[in-house]
Amino acid sequence: MMYRIPVNDWADFAVMFCRTNFRPFFRWFSGYIEGFVGSLEALLAFIPVLLFIIIIALLAWRFSGRGLALFAIVGSLLILSMGLWEQTMLTVALILTATFISLLIGIPLGILASRSEPAWKILRPILDIMQTMPIFVYLLPALMLFGIGLAPAVIATVVFASPPAIRLTNLGIRQVPQEVMEAALAFGSTPMQILTRVQLPLALPSILAGVNQCIMLSLSMVVISAMIGAGGLGGVVYRAISRVEIGSGFEGGIGVVVIAIILDRITQSLGRGPVGKEQG
Amino acid sequence: MSKIDVKSLYKIFGPEPRKALEKLRAGMGKDDLLQKTGHTVGVSDASFSVAQGEIFVVMGLSGSGKSTLVRCLNRLIEPTAGEVTIDGEVISSLSTEKLRAFRQKKMSMVFQRFALFPHRTILQNVAYGLEIQGMGRQAREEKALDMLATVGLKDWVSVYPDQLSGGMQQRVGLARALAVDPDILLMDEPFSALDPLIRKEMQEELTELQSNMQKTIIFITHDLDEALKLGDRIAIMKDGRIVQLGTPEEILTNPSNGYVANFVTDVDRSRVLKAENVMIRPSALVKITDGPRLALRKMKREEFSSIFVIGEGRTLQGIVTVDRAIEAVEKKEKDLRNIVDEDVPVTSPEVTLLDLFPMAATARVPIAVVDDNRKLLGIIVRVSVLSGLIARGDDLDDVSNSG
Numbered sequence: 001m002m003y004r005i006p007v008n009d010w011a012d013f014a015v016m017f018c019r020t021n022f023r024p025f026f027r028w029f030s031g032y033i034e035g036f037v038g039s040l041e042a043l044l045a046f047i048p049v050l051l052f053i054i055i056i057a058l059l060a061w062r063f064s065g066r067g068l069a070l071f072a073i074v075g076s077l078l079i080l081s082m083g084l085w086e087q088t089m090l091t092v093a094l095i096l097t098a099t100f101i102s103l104l105i106g107i108p109l110g111i112l113a114s115r116s117e118p119a120w121k122i123l124r125p126i127l128d129i130m131q132t133m134p135i136f137v138y139l140l141p142a143l144m145l146f147g148i149g150l151a152p153a154v155i156a157t158v159v160f161a162s163p164p165a166i167r168l169t170n171l172g173i174r175q176v177p178q179e180v181m182e183a184a185l186a187f188g189s190t191p192m193q194i195l196t197r198v199q200l201p202l203a204l205p206s207i208l209a210g211v212n213q214c215i216m217l218s219l220s221m222v223v224i225s226a227m228i229g230a231g232g233l234g235g236v237v238y239r240a241i242s243r244v245e246i247g248s249g250f251e252g253g254i255g256v257v258v259i260a261i262i263l264d265r266i267t268q269s270l271g272r273g274p275v276g277k278e279q280g
Numbered sequence: 281m282s283k284i285d286v287k288s289l290y291k292i293f294g295p296e297p298r299k300a301l302e303k304l305r306a307g308m309g310k311d312d313l314l315q316k317t318g319h320t321v322g323v324s325d326a327s328f329s330v331a332q333g334e335i336f337v338v339m340g341l342s343g344s345g346k347s348t349l350v351r352c353l354n355r356l357i358e359p360t361a362g363e364v365t366i367d368g369e370v371i372s373s374l375s376t377e378k379l380r381a382f383r384q385k386k387m388s389m390v391f392q393r394f395a396l397f398p399h400r401t402i403l404q405n406v407a408y409g410l411e412i413q414g415m416g417r418q419a420r421e422e423k424a425l426d427m428l429a430t431v432g433l434k435d436w437v438s439v440y441p442d443q444l445s446g447g448m449q450q451r452v453g454l455a456r457a458l459a460v461d462p463d464i465l466l467m468d469e470p471f472s473a474l475d476p477l478i479r480k481e482m483q484e485e486l487t488e489l490q491s492n493m494q495k496t497i498i499f500i501t502h503d504l505d506e507a508l509k510l511g512d513r514i515a516i517m518k519d520g521r522i523v524q525l526g527t528p529e530e531i532l533t534n535p536s537n538g539y540v541a542n543f544v545t546d547v548d549r550s551r552v553l554k555a556e557n558v559m560i561r562p563s564a565l566v567k568i569t570d571g572p573r574l575a576l577r578k579m580k581r582e583e584f585s586s587i588f589v590i591g592e593g594r595t596l597q598g599i600v601t602v603d604r605a606i607e608a609v610e611k612k613e614k615d616l617r618n619i620v621d622e623d624v625p626v627t628s629p630e631v632t633l634l635d636l637f638p639m640a641a642t643a644r645v646p647i648a649v650v651d652d653n654r655k656l657l658g659i660i661v662r663v664s665v666l667s668g669l670i671a672r673g674d675d676l677d678d679v680s681n682s683g
Contacts, residue, residue: 179391179392179394180395180398182351182356182391183397186466187409187412188409188412189380193412197408
């Protein structure tokens with residue numbers, strides 16, 4: 001019989017090794033993320049509901065148009081009347097945190113990938129793994145390391161949602177026309193000046209498309225996050241499924257859809273037009 | 281002492297340019313080098329020097345290495361071997377820091393496709409060079425504004441590049457390059473992307489600007505007539521080598537080999553030159569709805585005996601002579617509809633001079649050049665048909681292109 005390569009033992013060992021040796025670090029990190037999501041949620045919950053709806057409607061109107069504003073009002077009132085407001089705020093806080101961390105990691109890595117061919121060669125397969133590895137495979141180890149709650153949910157979401165931010169930042173910068181780059185160089189710009197004055201502004205539509213993708217993918221993780229105790233709208237859906245309460249499952253699902261549509265349309269219109277300035 | 285000194289400059293593209301260089305120096309041909317080693321020769325053994333205030337034209341077909349050569353001067357492309365000296369300073373061995381300072385102050389560049397920053401306004405584009413040098417906002421915008429006024433665009437400061445026509449965009453490109461007040465201007469086929477009439481205008485403007493500025497200009501082109509018109513001296517490149525270097529006169533009268541000769545001895549210019557090459561922009565036109573008095577006044581100002589009449593969308597309606605205009609004024613006509621003579625000699629821009637001869641010989645008025653929709657593109661006066669044959673580049677465009 002062929003020799004069996006003990007991949008399973010290695011993985012077990014790696015997880016156990018991290019668990020026994022770096023436990024304080026993971027706990028600290030976990031507490032940090034819980035704190036972050038918690039205070040964001042508290043902030044969102046602190047705003048009076050009606051004021052919150054007005055703000056969302058105004059944002060939708062400003063960035064997208066009257067249609068979305070109307071949708072935002074109706075959708076929010078629907079969520080409110082289903083009694084899911086608190087859960088919705090927790091989900092929004094969770095998504096925003098995951099997106100924020102994804103961008104914090106993704107944009108610098110995207111910039112790095114666009115400037116260095118070796119970096120991009122190393123990153124590419126890693127991104128492929130992050131996007132295709134079945135989520136439950138790393139969900140369980142995350143659970144063991146970070147403990148039940150928000151932290152493993154956020155980590156899993158970041159793993160799943162940050163690749164498009166990296167890819168699209170890299171792509172956007174690489175798409176800056178050669179002659180424009182030459183012009184910037186010919187005037188004696190430093191690499192930093194080229195990055196901030198030429199590459200990033202011109203890559204902005206692409207980067208914003210990455211932000212949009214990032215948010216959408218985070219949303220698709222909501223229910224899975226709930227399985228490891230993240231709560232929120234995902235929790236509503238998860239509980240409903242396990243008790244075979246079809247009706248309340250739909251309620252939670254509709255809540256997710258409403259958030260998705262509002263966030264998607266707003267972030268999409270951010271990326272429209274070269275840099276969001278008035279151009280002909 | 282010369283401003284720019286280039287000594288046996290080489291640029292070879294490929295994985296091991298140094299090894300390829302040895303083979304090239306040992307006498308291996310360009311095609312062999314590409315086939316056997318996978319290296320492409322960009323520039324091969326180029327040596328020349330340029331004096332302060334000179335316009336030095338590098339001419340060649342595409343792929344001849346002229347764009348690579350000019351990029352070796354400011355090291356947008358790193359030369360494989362050879363030495364570039366500017367004002368006594370060896371550019372090829374400057375540190376990154378010093379090279380940057382050098383690019384900021386000493387030389388700037390104008391690009392074929394303009395290469396403006398699409399996310400910046402015209403003013404911000406022109407101020408870019410000053411901005412990265414760390415000049416304050418007000419000072420740099422003042423300077424940029426001055427520069428834009430020089431190229432005639434001071435009313436366009438707050439628009440974005442994609443709102444301007446090609447000719448205007450290249451004026452911005454020129455203003456951006458001049459704003460940092462460089463000694464040396466590198467111009468990489470700056471007018472090639474423009475249409476013939478605009479190109480001619482830009483050439484004239486550059487000549488005029490240069491008479492005030494006295495910059496040292498390296499000008500790349502594939503157009504012989506442009507080279508002859510602008511160049512104090514011309515270097516002709518082929519396969520990365522400079523095959524001839526001399527004044528326009530020397531190159532015309534004494535082409536050093538068959539390649540150069542092919543460029544300059546156009547066997548029969550009348551077969552090569554087209555109507556669009558010799559047409560000029562009419563200095564005065566009237567609309568069909570204009571009154572006869574206006575037509576008369578315009579003719580008087582330009583000392584014409586007739587004037588072309590256009591309608592909606594610049595379509596050619598015909599011609600009005602001075603006699604008929606005077607008649608119409610006496611009859612108190614309101615517009616030109618009754619006196620316009622629709623029987624005008626007309627040609628299309630693609631027609632060669634050879635085919636224009638018969639028409640030019642009999643026509644008593646200028647020939648109108650129109651497109652398929654009868655839109656008036658330009659006019660040809662009889663003298664320009666003839667001068668097109670003898671002039672060597674003084675007033676012509678695009679010959680080496682189409683030939």
